[in-house]
Amino acid sequence: MTVAEEVPSNTHGEVLRQALAEVKRVIVGQEHMVERLLVALLARGHCLLEGVPGVAKTLAASTLATVVGGSFARIQFTPDLVPSDIVGTRVFHPSSEKFDVELGPVFVNFLLADEINRAPAKVQSALLEVMAERQVTLAGKTHPLPAPFVVLATQNPIESEGVYPLPEVQRDRFLFKVRISHPDAREELEILHRMSVKPPRPEVVLDPEKLIELQELAEQVSVHQLVADYVVRLVMATRAPAEYGLEELADTIEIGVSPRATLGLVAAGRALALLRGRDYLLPDDVRDVAVDVMGHRLMLTFDALADGVDPDEVVRRILAAVPPPLVVWNQGPR
Structure with a gap:
């Protein structure tokens, strides 16, 4: 039985195949990673990508966000990061003589947390509420994150300096942890041919409303x-x-x-x-x-x-x- 014969809805099946194909048009190989990223989106789960530098972790996450549509932000995690850098803070405005809340970059549909294991414990704690509750509490007020919301995080397993291993409670918040290896010789050659000239640009296939509809369909x-x-x-x-x-x-x-x-x-x-x-x-x-x-x-x-x-x-x-x-x-x- 072919996939085309199994599809319960031609529209839903076609749009999912089109989204996968659009990501694969940019990403060479790594089919397991690409499929798991899309599955995580459909399952409303967060995904942690682990691999050595240069295996397209960041490119895959940003490409998928472009294909799916919606707002996107990338945060480069560093040891000097503080919670207010990601969730926001209160800012005093002398002209009005009052504090206003400035929301952080997490208020997007797709958050790419690059090298997430470089952030200290306080930042990881702030990220826990974002991942688990999909909300941020600032100045005693709760601010819900937009729907859909997903964290796509990357980490480098070979680093030993300036890294903070993710605590068990935070690892548990990730639906998937996907390990990524180096491409083989055939894929390496294809990367050379495809990326040494003008790299392909992904096209938008979905939108947040359509993704929510597909998420609800997956739950059924x-x-x-x-x-x-x-x-x-x-x-x-x-x-x-x-x-x-x-x-x-x-x-x-x-x-x-x-x-x-x-x-x-x-x-x-x-x-x-x-x-x-x-x-x-x-x-x-x-x-x-x-x-x-x-x-x-x-x-x-x-x-x-x-x-x-x-x-x-x-x-x-x-x-x-x-x-x-x-x-x-x-x-x-x-």
Whole structure:
């Protein structure tokens, strides 16, 4: 069955394929990253991109924001950043002899937090309210952020000076953490051909109102009870691995994933199903997003960290040990 045959709405399916194609017209390769960025938008989730310099993290985020439409701001996080630099502050005007609130750059639809791990703890705390509540409190008054709102953050894993590792509570606020590697030789050659002349400019495909409509459509994707049970079993396997035949992980996992992982698996799976042209969730959708949803939420033991255990590999072992259900959807005659 082709994607075109599965699409429940030709209009929605076409516009999502067009948005993906427009981003890929600028970004060479990195198809997993591009797809996850769009899935995060559809699922109303924030996305953390981790990779070495020069692998198009910032370009991908800014390109997607252009394609989707809406307002966009980029904040370059630095060690001397203070909370008022991002959320705003009160400013005294001598002419009126009163304080006015000046809103910060976070009041946009798409916020690119570049090198987010360079900001100190106070800035990260201010960003927590922005990400979790989608609002900012200034001078005792709450200011809601525009809808839709999403944080696309980047971080460099190889830096050791002037960086502040993200606290667990903030990592938990990200729906996805996507690791990005170097392109292969074929993609490197294509980058040379495409970007050494006049680089392609993305065109606007969506708008905020259309994106909200697609987000609501993603929330209506059907979830079978067996698939919901599978999601719960995957999550519980991180908390009590011995009960799922994974006794060897008992000394590896300190704390399993939070309930946000359960909600994130379903939300991301629904968005991926919509992107693939379906109005129902399959176990394969959940399995495809599981590593990006659960890996950064796992807390490993000290010994596991010392041994260099990769949390993503732990999630893959859980996926291999917890069998998915066989779900047959009655789609009716074609």
